[in-house]
Amino acid sequence: MDLYGRDFIVSQDWSLGELEELLDLAAKMKRDRFSPRWTSILQHRTFFMFFYNPSVRTRQSFECAATELGGHAQFLEPGAMRLRTATTAGETTEDAAKVMARYAAGLGIRILEDKVPFYGAGNDLLREYAHWADIPIINMADDRFHPCQGMADVMGWAEWCGEGPGRPDYEKLRGKRFLLTWASGALARSWCSVQEALLVASRFGMHVTVARPDGYDLDPQVYEWTRQNCADNGNDFRITNDPDTAYDGVHVVYSRNWVTPQAYQDGAFQKKAEQDKATAVPGWITNAERMARTDNAIFTHPMPIDRGMEVTDAIASGPRSAIYDIAENRLHVQKAVMALTMGNL
Amino acid sequence: MDLYGRDFIVSQDWSLGELEELLDLAAKMKRDRFSPRWTSILQHRTFFMFFYNPSVRTRQSFECAATELGGHAQFLEPGAMRLRTATTAGETTEDAAKVMARYAAGLGIRILEDKVPFYGAGNDLLREYAHWADIPIINMADDRFHPCQGMADVMGWAEWCGEGPGRPDYEKLRGKRFLLTWASGALARSWCSVQEALLVASRFGMHVTVARPDGYDLDPQVYEWTRQNCADNGNDFRITNDPDTAYDGVHVVYSRNWVTPQAYQDGAFQKKAEQDKATAVPGWITNAERMARTDNAIFTHPMPIDRGMEVTDAIASGPRSAIYDIAENRLHVQKAVMALTMGNL
């Protein structure tokens, strides 16, 4: 299986075998973090990080990943780069991409929310870069998907169902029940992480439930892929608006605030309107009472967490919270992605 | 003596023996800057630099230090990081710190002036990070202290009293007279560097004099520590408001502008008010006439210098100015701090 040169824009683009190869390498890297097997893979090579939007975890973990592979991640803010947009003169994506391919081993891009004019435009831009650049394009979160987060999630779930950190057991996930539930709060969060989680949970053989208030459905295409992934595994996919019974008997609980399908309107991200809408739907929080309905579920969240709104402190910091392990996994899966697509292993 | 994992938030937290170990390694590193003994200490490791406030020397010297130890310093601006504050939703310090500890070998933080709501809040934040993160927290200047500057200062004084660059003699400092004098100017400078200098000079056995106009006293806790340090060494600590006689017979002159104890009020740093106050107190400048009162003193300053206000060009660029050597020492002491606390030597 040769992943050299491949883009990583959404997990659904890769076969299950390819995702498993990536996760297998990530676990090896986690077990032996600074082994000389990895520390020269990107030696003297550059990975460009294009941050149209700022980030916490993504910047830290990608830049660490490049460093640990012996390379260097350049932090670039395209706002300072005189690129052509709908309203300003500047360089075309073709020209920018073709030159960057001369300099770097790979290019990560993060673009969503206020930086895209309509839903899907961020993902379109990644695919345009992938079209022009003959180096791998890595999705660092766009308006639709967040594949590195999805890989970190499933690795963490499999560690908690398996033998702990660095010892994931993906077979144990098969037939388990995954709950993705909307959560209250005024953060007006994007869909990328939760949509990727649906794709990944269903690919890896879990039953999937989405719990959300009416009006908070996600991308129909993602629902369709999730439904198909579940069907391929003989599993259930269901959607409910009951914030309590949704927890019954599940093994993994993922709660997070997200916006409505009306979030992108009139060429802009409607943050204020979405915050107002969500504020009118209180009480969707993961707490001890709801967790008691589960089959001793683990709690998962891509962070940063809006504590007190999305989840109580008792659960987020409790004995079944996988959040820090999963945050750490961002580093390991990203090292594996970079090594496989840029390292010519 | 094992300093691995230790925080470095103020020199007073470390024993004299620990500080001497740090300074001993710094001198070795200065004498043999790119020796293979040092260049792999942080190989493939990441040091996070959190700059709530921008800086000149601190950014340059810490990033160089990580590079020279074989590692990488990530430049992070927390303003872009969606951290929780008194007025905005976001990530808690606990969550941010625990995840960073998964990625990095250490975390440096700079926070003072307009980024803190009251005096001491910056130092409190460092201690909160130190509480949650099980990696070393390094103070890159907060509202109270600046230990790396203090170490660079004392190393420079001991080089000038000893046998020159890389050959400090700390015994020669014992019994010498140190003058810290307020200086005129409209820069409204923070207390961190000068307070650290008082602690360090008194720890290393110098008599200490503070000269300042009435109303320009520093943190009472720092005065108390300095008084105690001096007493432990059988030395004098005195405070005067005479900008001339203060120079009589001293061996090290440190002049710098700083703010009054009223600088932090109503949740904000009162820069304009402090500038106005200081402008009403002209004439506190280190010049040839005053230096003639000393015992052939060296001139020390943490830079950047406000030439013409804090000190004349003739003194700042003169034959007894230690300023560039001390600025260089920032690099060496920070390499030593990182090596000892993060390098598992």
Next chain:
Amino acid sequence: MDLYGRDFIVSQDWSLGELEELLDLAAKMKRDRFSPRWTSILQHRTFFMFFYNPSVRTRQSFECAATELGGHAQFLEPGAMRLRTATTAGETTEDAAKVMARYAAGLGIRILEDKVPFYGAGNDLLREYAHWADIPIINMADDRFHPCQGMADVMGWAEWCGEGPGRPDYEKLRGKRFLLTWASGALARSWCSVQEALLVASRFGMHVTVARPDGYDLDPQVYEWTRQNCADNGNDFRITNDPDTAYDGVHVVYSRNWVTPQAYQDGAFQKKAEQDKATAVPGWITNAERMARTDNAIFTHPMPIDRGMEVTDAIASGPRSAIYDIAENRLHVQKAVMALTMGNL
């Protein structure tokens, strides 16, 4: 020939032999990009990049260059550095330069347009840093010159006239005809790249034509140097205002928008006024019809390109466009500059 410690502020400061040595090393580096001969030259060393103005290619290529030489390029924005200016207190250039020389192996500076009060002030600042710092100062584009772009240009022309990428033949340039033509558009571009191109083309033995509308002349000093360089080689230098016949029989076409000599007025860069002026002069574009007048010329441009204004897509993306090869050459020539001036080869 020992270039260690030399500044690189304009190609005209270096002898032809020195430029050839630089270009020879750049070609070797291009042919064997990650050879161990180069990857330790700046190991553990820091190169400071001072970006008064943001950039695309320059940031990417210099930071890659340092990485590929084993070193690290620090990205610094002097706006955050409390440096002294005409209107604000702060650190003098002397102090900033002398301290940076203690930390780094070299210093790159980019300053032009809105960051300079009058034409030439940017170049003056570079020369002031060069005066005070005993490390090499590398021009990353100022208001007058852009020597690394000029070297990348001539390397690319010689590759296209020679045996292709990494196989430049500078002898083949001798006696060839170089056309620099002004181009329409509202980008109000600075003079640095085109002026450096005139100096370089004339140094390397080409006949030189400048085509521009009346009122769009460049720096008289650059014209004079170009005229002298051409005369030294027995070549022609001419200036025309005919946007068509200028192409007759030339071998290299370089089209680009630039500002009038009135661009810097009243202490500021008159971007809007220049855009308005240029908009009144349409039709100066490199297209197939004009290229048909040439002797099968290659098309050259330092990028980013204003497609549709400076050049048609058919030419910019056509079979005789050298733009991507030249953009790539920025990396190689900058590696060679850094290796020769900072690497103690």
